[in-house]
Amino acid sequence: xxxxxxxxxxxxxxxGAILIALxxxxxxxxxxxxxxxxxxxFLIIASMWGPVAGGExxxxxxxxxxxxxxxxxxxxxxxxxxxxxxxxxxWIFNSVYSIGYMRTLYGARSEGQTRYYICxxxxxxxxxxxAFSANLLTLFLFYxxxxxxxxxxxxxxxxxxxxxxxxxxxxxxxxxxxLFLLTATIWTWVLTGTLDFTEGGxxxxxxxxxxxxxxxxxxxxxxxxxxxxxxxxxxxNAMVAPTPVSALLHAVAVVKAGVFTVLKxxxxxxxxxxxxxxxxxxxxxWFAAFTIIVASLLAMSQDNLKARLAYSTIGQLSYIVxxxxxxxxxxxxxxxxxxxxxxxxxxxxFFCAGAIYATAHKTKISELGGIGRRMPITMLCxxxxxxxxxxxxxFGGAWSKWFLVQGTIEAHDxxxxxxxxxxxxxxxxxxxxxxxxxxxGREPQAAADGEEHPPxxxxxxPLLCRIPIIVTAIGCLLLFFWPRFLHDLAALAxx
Amino acid sequence: xxxxxxLPLLVLLVxxxxxxxxxxxGGGRVPWLWACSVTLLTFLGxxxxxxxxxTAGTRTYALGDWPAPWGIELVVDTLSAIVITLVSGIATVVxxxxxxxxEKDIPADRLNFFYSLWLLAITGLLGITATGDAFNLYVLxxxxxxxxxxxxxxxxETDxxxxxxxxxxxxxxxxxASFLLIGVGYLYMATGTLNMADLHETLTLxxxxxxxxxxxxxxxxxxITVGLGLKMALFPLHTWMPNAYTYAPAAVSALLAxxxxxxxxxxxxxxxxxxxxxxxxFLQPPxxxxxxxxxxxxxxxxxxxxxxxxxxxxxxAYSSVAQIGYIVLGLSVLQTDAVTGSILHIVxxxxxxxxxxxxxxxxxxxxxxxxxxxxxxxxRRMPLxxxxxxxxxxxxxxxxxxxxxxxxxYLLSGLLSSGHWPLAVTVLIGSVLAGIYVWRVVEIxxxxxxxxxxxxxxxxxxxxxxxxxxxxxxxxxxxxxxxGPVALAGEAARTLLGQGx
Numbered sequence: 001x002x003x004x005x006x007x008x009x010x011x012x013x014x015x016g017a018i019l020i021a022l023x024x025x026x027x028x029x030x031x032x033x034x035x036x037x038x039x040x041x042f043l044i045i046a047s048m049w050g051p052v053a054g055g056e057x058x059x060x061x062x063x064x065x066x067x068x069x070x071x072x073x074x075x076x077x078x079x080x081x082x083x084x085x086x087x088x089x090x091w092i093f094n095s096v097y098s099i100g101y102m103r104t105l106y107g108a109r110s111e112g113q114t115r116y117y118i119c120x121x122x123x124x125x126x127x128x129x130x131a132f133s134a135n136l137l138t139l140f141l142f143y144x145x146x147x148x149x150x151x152x153x154x155x156x157x158x159x160x161x162x163x164x165x166x167x168x169x170x171x172x173x174x175x176x177x178x179l180f181l182l183t184a185t186i187w188t189w190v191l192t193g194t195l196d197f198t199e200g201g202x203x204x205x206x207x208x209x210x211x212x213x214x215x216x217x218x219x220x221x222x223x224x225x226x227x228x229x230x231x232x233x234x235x236x237n238a239m240v241a242p243t244p245v246s247a248l249l250h251a252v253a254v255v256k257a258g259v260f261t262v263l264k265x266x267x268x269x270x271x272x273x274x275x276x277x278x279x280x281x282x283x284x285x286w287f288a289a290f291t292i293i294v295a296s297l298l299a300m301s302q303d304n305l306k307a308r309l310a311y312s313t314i315g316q317l318s319y320i321v322x323x324x325x326x327x328x329x330x331x332x333x334x335x336x337x338x339x340x341x342x343x344x345x346x347x348x349x350f351f352c353a354g355a356i357y358a359t360a361h362k363t364k365i366s367e368l369g370g371i372g373r374r375m376p377i378t379m380l381c382x383x384x385x386x387x388x389x390x391x392x393x394x395f396g397g398a399w400s401k402w403f404l405v406q407g408t409i410e411a412h413d414x415x416x417x418x419x420x421x422x423x424x425x426x427x428x429x430x431x432x433x434x435x436x437x438x439x440x441g442r443e444p445q446a447a448a449d450g451e452e453h454p455p456x457x458x459x460x461x462p463l464l465c466r467i468p469i470i471v472t473a474i475g476c477l478l479l480f481f482w483p484r485f486l487h488d489l490a491a492l493a494x495x
Numbered sequence: 496x497x498x499x500x501x502l503p504l505l506v507l508l509v510x511x512x513x514x515x516x517x518x519x520x521g522g523g524r525v526p527w528l529w530a531c532s533v534t535l536l537t538f539l540g541x542x543x544x545x546x547x548x549x550t551a552g553t554r555t556y557a558l559g560d561w562p563a564p565w566g567i568e569l570v571v572d573t574l575s576a577i578v579i580t581l582v583s584g585i586a587t588v589v590x591x592x593x594x595x596x597x598e599k600d601i602p603a604d605r606l607n608f609f610y611s612l613w614l615l616a617i618t619g620l621l622g623i624t625a626t627g628d629a630f631n632l633y634v635l636x637x638x639x640x641x642x643x644x645x646x647x648x649x650x651x652e653t654d655x656x657x658x659x660x661x662x663x664x665x666x667x668x669x670x671x672a673s674f675l676l677i678g679v680g681y682l683y684m685a686t687g688t689l690n691m692a693d694l695h696e697t698l699t700l701x702x703x704x705x706x707x708x709x710x711x712x713x714x715x716x717x718x719i720t721v722g723l724g725l726k727m728a729l730f731p732l733h734t735w736m737p738n739a740y741t742y743a744p745a746a747v748s749a750l751l752a753x754x755x756x757x758x759x760x761x762x763x764x765x766x767x768x769x770x771x772x773x774x775x776x777f778l779q780p781p782x783x784x785x786x787x788x789x790x791x792x793x794x795x796x797x798x799x800x801x802x803x804x805x806x807x808x809x810x811x812a813y814s815s816v817a818q819i820g821y822i823v824l825g826l827s828v829l830q831t832d833a834v835t836g837s838i839l840h841i842v843x844x845x846x847x848x849x850x851x852x853x854x855x856x857x858x859x860x861x862x863x864x865x866x867x868x869x870x871x872x873x874x875r876r877m878p879l880x881x882x883x884x885x886x887x888x889x890x891x892x893x894x895x896x897x898x899x900x901x902x903x904x905y906l907l908s909g910l911l912s913s914g915h916w917p918l919a920v921t922v923l924i925g926s927v928l929a930g931i932y933v934w935r936v937v938e939i940x941x942x943x944x945x946x947x948x949x950x951x952x953x954x955x956x957x958x959x960x961x962x963x964x965x966x967x968x969x970x971x972x973x974x975x976x977x978x979g980p981v982a983l984a985g986e987a988a989r990t991l992l993g994q995g996x
Contacts, residue, residue: 064978066901072975141895148894155942163942170934175927178893183911183923186904190912 002060005048006074006132012041017121024114031099034117038092045088052081053488059134069194075134079336079493083260084131086340087253090347091124093468094248097351100464101244104358115152122149127253136185136195146257147173153245154238165237172234173224181222184215201271212280219265220284225258226321227314229291236310243354246306251313251346256339259320263335266324281325288322289419296426303364305353316342322416323404329494331407336490338400341479345397348385348472352378355461365434369441375460379438381473386431388476391424396479502544503556503569506579507622509537514614520607527594530610534587541583548576564690570627573987578624578761581842585753585849586617592962593746596856600653600744616642620758629679630689640668647743660738667735671725678719685711694770719766727759729823730793733816740812745856748808752815753849757841760822768991773829786827791921793820798928807865808855810932814891817925818844824918825906833909834988839980840902843973847890847899850966854884857955872945877954881940883967888933890970893926897974
């Protein structure tokens, strides 16, 4: 095992997890360890930004898993760095938020919290492994580690609903990856004799057009974490988890692991050139377009706030899947940028949803009337997150959507252009009413059963919840004015 | 001749004599200590033999200095060295584990007889692996089988159903052994020899002379295939196995699951490749389709039935039916990577399933039952045992990072590169089904409320957990560091397929 920067970055959350386990009996110390690990990890990863943007590729050989060509190895390249930076940066604020949220709702010593923080660190470990993987085998291994390490988080509540959702979560993610992703990986190995991520792909000239189409479908549908329909049901079901889990994992780490995987496979295994020549992505692109529209329509019909955000995520993820399937430079740039932009926007929205639940114990949108007057900061940040997710300036989401649209134009796919535009309108229709009702609506006076309930007296969310919300909301704004560093990395990844 | 030259015989002689002498060890803990020392000594010898074979190549040993093909010859090549090390190693770990289970299941005045049978069974299994003589193999098979029938029947103290299970096993096993004997007899009729290498040569010469095989040889092949199918519990000849594993004393189930079935598969490899040779007409398509169909049936049927079981031991037994299907599937396509995967899976599955059956042993010792309904809330009360089950279970599914993934990888890449898509899909569906039967148990262990009858149960003792985690830990270790095993299994596979090496 080579102890270079990528290895150190990968091992940091693992050591963090061990320390968390050892300090489990003292909540303050345990959560201090979590925060320190998160900050340290971000600094380590950020230190790789300069070299990678300058063309270096820090790498490390971990173990020879099965023999020549089948090794566990790391290599940091721009696309993976974007994903790692986003995941590790948001882990810091998500940890702050977790502390506020879990203590407000359950108290510091409630059962299972040590397990919660351990699994969180393990999930970040797996996400980094995916981001830095140098070959498809390493990626597949960490992909499965991520699935299993997040299972205890999804089922954190340990009740009937939690374990039913956990069953769907594992069932869909494990069976798609076993049936399709593994098959595609081994097929690639049999065809080419290598699994290393290589610029320009490894399949050029080694697979017929039909094989390319089949492989693309297997890879894209096998990556169940992209929540591409019809394999999307695990995502809304995973919303049974505590909100910080939904926020970091189901808006950032897990789902972005999925779209990162398909982008990476398009760029470094299938090859953009080869994909365009063989039309390999066409089938998947139509599924993605379908998912974008249908998920937006489904989001509109959800009254549960987290469920609406979940369906919104499904739609937004398919933007990136569509980008990978179209396989032009601009679309890949846009897809890579959208990993970061959507992460900031969506985590803000989830944070707000959690803050509302922790403070006012409300989960339904129909109950949110007037809540903006009690929680002005939270709902203002919600508005920011919503606008960024829709893709309106002056928020970060505008840039990624710009490049995604440009990608569809480059590929002369007017149909997909229309899909993107229609979906933006749908985004407005299902996201904007929430802050509007919150600020201008009337507080509900009577509950559904007709009994009179005086509105619960409450103010803003707890401080530890509010800080992360403000930070990520400001992040959305900053990413609009300074998108340069992100765009440069994304453009490097696409070339 | 130096000491090392006698090793092929010594690894058989030590447990054989140890087994006989075990009768005189009296009672208390002495028989167990004796069995532990004997298996450990055997294992050390096997390790030494393994390192000699892997560096210096195949070892042969002429018993009583009678030269082959007249005398009995022991032949230890790479595949036998792997299986001998595996069997003696797992036997050592399981023997160390067995004390508490055996004290609970077997009357105190019969412990010496129990361990005598135990060691003789191990002798038979090791002998099958070491011998290069077809008839000698049959004799050693009977030694191991007869002792194992008796060991299974000893489960009667806790559950009377062990007796019909043992009778069923006895009848089916004897039919299998008789078929094998008939097959070997026909071979002797046709060729006049019993030495495996000599058989192969004579058969090849006969085929070249006659332009094909005569009916005697074909009949012999049919008898041997069915006989071995019975012995290794290949679907649809597996019916004796689930009951035998469920009602045998827990320690015996672990020994059987990890070693006896593996030796059955080893025999199939030996006869298929070493005696008949991979270019034998019956192994080529379309005839090999029969074997493939049985293997696919095993994978799908075994996994499906495992999902519906109410007892952990039975669930694992049906899972074994499925996993044997994987191994035979790799054998049936006669492709290097697939056979490599099969050989790897013999080792990996032995480690995982051995570990899992030891988990059953711990649970049965603590709870007095391995019914799934009794396992509720086990995750909190026996955390280390439960974690061992989860890790072993992940291995059965073939999650990357476990040994099960490595064997599945080679099996699948062999199947895909030889264009056997339907078989590959069967393997993948089998993995998903494995996910279902494993996770069903995981959910019960971690999410179901504790059974009030077992509310006070605590974690098992260290002397039981240590063996469990040795096997489970090894299956994890070989999941990450498998370059060595892969190279070794690849070499064995190439030798078997006659591609040199």
